[in-house]
Amino acid sequence: MLSEYIFWFLSFVAVFSAAGMIFSKNPVYSVLSLIVTFFAVAGHYFLLGAQFLAAVHIIVYAGAIMVLFLYVIMMLNLNKLDEEKRSLISKAMSVAAGGILMLVIVAAVRRTDELNLVQAAGYTGDIGVTKNLGIVLYREFLLPFELASVLFLGAMVGSVYLSKKELTQ
Numbered sequence: 609m610l611s612e613y614i615f616w617f618l619s620f621v622a623v624f625s626a627a628g629m630i631f632s633k634n635p636v637y638s639v640l641s642l643i644v645t646f647f648a649v650a651g652h653y654f655l656l657g658a659q660f661l662a663a664v665h666i667i668v669y670a671g672a673i674m675v676l677f678l679y680v681i682m683m684l685n686l687n688k689l690d691e692e693k694r695s696l697i698s699k700a701m702s703v704a705a706g707g708i709l710m711l712v713i714v715a716a717v718r719r720t721d722e723l724n725l726v727q728a729a730g731y732t733g734d735i736g737v738t739k740n741l742g743i744v745l746y747r748e749f750l751l752p753f754e755l756a757s758v759l760f761l762g763a764m765v766g767s768v769y770l771s772k773k774e775l776t777q
Contacts, residue, residue, distance in 0.1 A: 611655055618655070622648035635681045639674055646670040660738040 622645050629641035646669045653662035745753055 615652070615655055618648045618651040621645075622652075636678065639677050639681060642677075643670050643674050646674070660741050663738075 625641045625644035625648065629638045629645060632638040632641060646665065650662040650665040650670070653659075653665060
């Protein structure tokens with residue numbers, strides 16, 4: 609019962625922060641609202657039992673990508689004076705395109721039979737658990753995992769070496 613209340617709270621937060629992102633006039637506030645939306649979606653992943661996906665969602669989207677968005681917005685220094693006025697036709701066309709996209713998504717969702725998909729996939733309830741991912745990663749894919757880590761280590765050392773200024777004597 610508690611998880612149902614948490615679900616509705618996270619849904620409320622996600623919908624209203626997404627609306628705040630869309631309707632905000634300030635691009636920095638839009639990005640901050642999008643970060644709140646990402647945290648709410650990560651909460652939904654956690655409720656569904658996909659802890660690893662929730663953690664990756666927070667690290668990658670709310671962490672790295674949103675920091676880059678904020679950096680670009682602050683570097684561009686967008687002002688209202690630089691913004692061109694949109695014509696009524698372009699606004700109407702964008703609303704029509706969004707409405708058509710929404711109709712296609714609703715039609716696709718209505719045609720799916722969720723019960724058959726779950727039964728066909730053989731869902732057992734512990735698919736997204738981090739423990740199962742670790743077992744598969746470290747038993748079946750140990751060598752590729754370690755080779756990838758050595759590759760990343762070499763890339764980090766190379767980037768540090770290239771970024772250092774040469775010392776003159």
